[in-house]
Amino acid sequence: MAITRRELIQGATVGGAGLVVGGVVGKVALGDDSGGGGGASGLSGQAQKVADERGLSPDDVTRAVKTFVPPGRPDMDTHMLFCSGGHSGQVLVMGVPSMKIMKVIGVFTPEPWQGYGYGSDADVLITGGTTPAGGGISKARNTLTWGDTHHPALSETGGEYDGRFLYINDRANGRIGMVDLRDFKTKQVLDVPNLDSSHGGCFVTQNSEYVHISTMTPTLTDRSRATDALTKFPDIMRGYSTFLAINQETGQMELDRSFQVELPPYTQDLADSGKLVSDGWVFINSYNSEMAVGGNNEGGQPLEVGASQNDFDMMHIINWKKAEEVVKAGKTTTINGVRVIKLETAVSEGILFLAPEPKSPHGVDVAPNGEYLTVSGKLDPHVTIYSFTKVKAAIEAKDFERNDQYGVPILKFDSIVAGRVEVGLGPLHTQYDAEGHGYTSLFLDSAVAKWSLGEPYFKGDAAFQLVDKLKVNYNIGHLVTMEGDTVKPDGKYLVSLNKWSIDRFPAIGTLHPQNFQLVDLTGEKMDVLSDTPIGVGEPHYVQGMKADRIKAWNVYPPGTNPMTMKPDPEAVEAGQERSERNGNTVEVWMSVKRSQFKPDIIRANKGDKVVLHITNIEKTPDATHGFAIPRYNVNISLDPGEVANVEFAADAEGSYAMYCTEFCSALHLEMQGWMLVSA
Numbered sequence: 001m002a003i004t005r006r007e008l009i010q011g012a013t014v015g016g017a018g019l020v021v022g023g024v025v026g027k028v029a030l031g032d033d034s035g036g037g038g039g040a041s042g043l044s045g046q047a048q049k050v051a052d053e054r055g056l057s058p059d060d061v062t063r064a065v066k067t068f069v070p071p072g073r074p075d076m077d078t079h080m081l082f083c084s085g086g087h088s089g090q091v092l093v094m095g096v097p098s099m100k101i102m103k104v105i106g107v108f109t110p111e112p113w114q115g116y117g118y119g120s121d122a123d124v125l126i127t128g129g130t131t132p133a134g135g136g137i138s139k140a141r142n143t144l145t146w147g148d149t150h151h152p153a154l155s156e157t158g159g160e161y162d163g164r165f166l167y168i169n170d171r172a173n174g175r176i177g178m179v180d181l182r183d184f185k186t187k188q189v190l191d192v193p194n195l196d197s198s199h200g201g202c203f204v205t206q207n208s209e210y211v212h213i214s215t216m217t218p219t220l221t222d223r224s225r226a227t228d229a230l231t232k233f234p235d236i237m238r239g240y241s242t243f244l245a246i247n248q249e250t251g252q253m254e255l256d257r258s259f260q261v262e263l264p265p266y267t268q269d270l271a272d273s274g275k276l277v278s279d280g281w282v283f284i285n286s287y288n289s290e291m292a293v294g295g296n297n298e299g300g301q302p303l304e305v306g307a308s309q310n311d312f313d314m315m316h317i318i319n320w321k322k323a324e325e326v327v328k329a330g331k332t333t334t335i336n337g338v339r340v341i342k343l344e345t346a347v348s349e350g351i352l353f354l355a356p357e358p359k360s361p362h363g364v365d366v367a368p369n370g371e372y373l374t375v376s377g378k379l380d381p382h383v384t385i386y387s388f389t390k391v392k393a394a395i396e397a398k399d400f401e402r403n404d405q406y407g408v409p410i411l412k413f414d415s416i417v418a419g420r421v422e423v424g425l426g427p428l429h430t431q432y433d434a435e436g437h438g439y440t441s442l443f444l445d446s447a448v449a450k451w452s453l454g455e456p457y458f459k460g461d462a463a464f465q466l467v468d469k470l471k472v473n474y475n476i477g478h479l480v481t482m483e484g485d486t487v488k489p490d491g492k493y494l495v496s497l498n499k500w501s502i503d504r505f506p507a508i509g510t511l512h513p514q515n516f517q518l519v520d521l522t523g524e525k526m527d528v529l530s531d532t533p534i535g536v537g538e539p540h541y542v543q544g545m546k547a548d549r550i551k552a553w554n555v556y557p558p559g560t561n562p563m564t565m566k567p568d569p570e571a572v573e574a575g576q577e578r579s580e581r582n583g584n585t586v587e588v589w590m591s592v593k594r595s596q597f598k599p600d601i602i603r604a605n606k607g608d609k610v611v612l613h614i615t616n617i618e619k620t621p622d623a624t625h626g627f628a629i630p631r632y633n634v635n636i637s638l639d640p641g642e643v644a645n646v647e648f649a650a651d652a653e654g655s656y657a658m659y660c661t662e663f664c665s666a667l668h669l670e671m672q673g674w675m676l677v678s679a
C-alpha cells in the first residue's frame with residue numbers, strides 16, 4: 001500500500017488525537033443528601049467505590065467536584081491568575097479553579113521555550129530595558145539577565161480590569177515590564193530613571209492613564225556621592241513616585257509624557273491607587289521613616305532594629321491630578337531624563353501629605369468603593385482602616401499634627417481613622433469581596449482573617465468586626481480574591497500565596513515548592529479547596545481576572561512582528577525567500593512551514609555578520625516552529641504568522657545543523673538545515 005508523505009502526516013496527527021480522545025474518563029455521579037443509592041457520602045455507584053478506595057472523605061469529594069475541570073472544558077476555568085514569579089523574573093498564568101499553569105511569560109529572564117532572550121528582537125528587553133541611557137547607569141546594568149517580579153498590575157477601565165495589558169515591577173533593578181494581553185508576550189521593559197529598586201508601588205490608575213512605580217530603597221541621584229550616601233542619608237537620598245503615561249493603543253509607557261514626585265527617603269513600600277471617590281489620589285506606605293542605614297559591622301545597629309524605633313511610620317498621600325497640573329505648568333526639574341516635581345514643590349503645591357500608620361506597615365489596599373484604605377502593620381495585630389472622606393476633609397481644613405523635617409504636613413491619626421480590627425499576628429495584605437468584607441493575610445498566624453468594613457456595607461456593631469478566620473499553610477504572604485483590586489470584586493475564590501510548604505508535598509529536594517491554596521468564599525466559613533505546588537519561583541502578588549475579559553489573538557495576521565504587532569517590513573511570503581551578501585554581511589529572508597526552512601543552507605565566512613529575517617508562513621493556529629542554531633545560542637520560537645529578526649557574528653567556523661525545536665509534524669526531524677561557516 002503506497003502512502004504519500006502527506007497522508008502519513010495527516011494520519012499520524014489524526015491517530016494521535018484519536019488516542020487521547022479515546023481515553024476512558026470516569027463518570028462521577030452525585031446523589032442528593034437523601035442518599036438514593038449511594039453510600040454515606042451521598043455518592044452513587046462507581047464514584048463511591050473510587051472515593052472509598054482512595055480514602056476520600058465526603059468533604060474531599062465536594063472539594064474535588066468544586067475544582068475539577070473536565071477534559072475539553074476550558075470554559076470551566078472561570079478566572080485567570082496573573083502571578084508574579086519572584087526572582088525567577090517571570091509571570092505565571094493560571095486557571096481558577098483548576099489552578100493549572102497555562103503559561104510562563106518571560107519578562108526579565110530568558111524563557112527558552114518561547115525563544116525569549118536567545119537571539120531575537122526581544123533580547124533588547126531583557127538585557128537592560130528600553131530607556132534611553134541616563135541615570136549614570138553602569139555597564140553592568142546592560143547585561144542583566146534576571147529581575148524580581150513582585151506586583152502585577154492589570155490595566156483597568158472605569159476601575160475594572162479590561163484585559164488589555166499587564167505591568168509588573170522588577171524589585172531588584174527598578175524596572176517595569178509590559179505584557180500585551182493580545183499575545184501574552186512582553187513588549188517593553190523600561191529602566192525607570194531614578195529608581196534603583198522598586199517594590200510595592202506598582203499599580204494602574206482607574207482608567208490606566210498611568211502605571212505607577214516608586215522607589216523602595218531611596219536613590220542616590222548623584223551617583224558620584226556614594227561615600228556620603230549613608231552619613232548624609234536624609235540630605236542626599238530621595239524616593240520617587242513615578243507616573244508612567246500609558247499609550248492607550250499599544251500599552252507602551254511613554255517617558256516623555258511621564259513624571260515623578262520626589263519623596264522623603266523613608267523607604268516606600270506597598271501602594272495602591274484611589275478609585276471612585278478617591279480617584280486622582282495614590283497611597284504609598286513606608287517602613288523606615290527612621291531612615292536607619294544599618295552598619296552592624298561599623299558600630300551601628302542592624303537595619304531591622306533601627307527601622308523599628310518609631311511607633312508610627314508614614315503613609316504618603318499624593319494628589320496626582322494636581323501633580324499633573326503642576327507638570328503642565330512646567331514646575332518640574334528634569335533629572336536623568338524624566339520630569340520631577342521636587343519635594344519642596346510637592347509641599348508648596350499641596351500634592352504630598354503624610355499620615356501616621358502603625359509600626360512597620362506592609363500593605364495598603366483601597367476598598368472597592370474607594371472610601372476605605374486598609375493598612376497592615378507587620379508588628380501590630382490590627383488592620384487600620386482610614387476613611388478617604390476624612391483624609392480629604394483634614395487636608396482641606398489643614399488639620400495637621402505637624403510637618404516632618406522636609407516640611408511635609410502630617411495628618412492627625414485620630415482625625416482620619418475609620419476603624420481598627422484586631423485580626424491576628426503579622427497582617428500583611430488585604431483583598432475585598434463585593435459585600436464589604438476585607439480578607440487579610442496573617443504571615444505569623446498562617447491564617448486569613450475575614451472582617452467587615454463600615455458603611456455603606458456594615459453599620460453599627462456589625463462594622464469593623466472579625467467574622468471568620470481560616471488556617472492556611474505556613475507563612476502566607478499575599479492573597480488574592482477574584483477581581484479583588486477593582487471597583488466590582490467577584491469574590492467566590494481566594495488564593496492564599498504561601499511561602500513555605502514544608503511537609504505538604506512529596507520530598508523532592510531541599511528547596512520545597514511554594515504553595516497556592518485555593519479557598520472557597522461562597523460558604524459562611526472559608527474553606528481550603530486545594531493545594532497547588534509551584535516550582536518555578538516565589539510568587540508575591542497575583543491578580544485574578546474573569547477569564548472572559550481576555551481577548552487574546554488566536555493567530556497572528558501573516559508577517560506580524562510581535563514587538564510592534566504590525567507587519568514586519570522584512571516579512572516574506574512563499575516564493576520571496578532569498579539570501580544576499582553585502583560586504584561582510586550575509587542577509588537571509590527565510591520562510592518556515594511544515595516541514596522545512598527555506599532557504600535551508602546558509603553560507604558564511606568566519607567573521608561575517610549574519611542577519612536572518614524569519615517568517616513563519618503558517619496560518620493554522622498553534623502551528624509553531626522553532627529555529628535553533630547549535631553552539632551559537634540562537635533559539636527562536638515562531639508562532640504562525642510571526643516574524644523574528646536575528647543578528648549574530650559568525651565567529652566560529654564549522655558546519656552547524658539548524659533545526660526546528662517544536663515537534664511540529666511527522667517530518668519534524670527532517671525540518672533541518674545547515675549553516676556553514678568557512679574560514
Ligand code: K7E
Binds near residue numbers: 429478541
Ligand atoms: Cu508582601 Cu513583595 Cu508584595 Cu512578597 S511583597 S509577600
Ligand code: CUA
Binds near residue numbers: 595
Ligand atoms: Cu517545525 Cu518541527
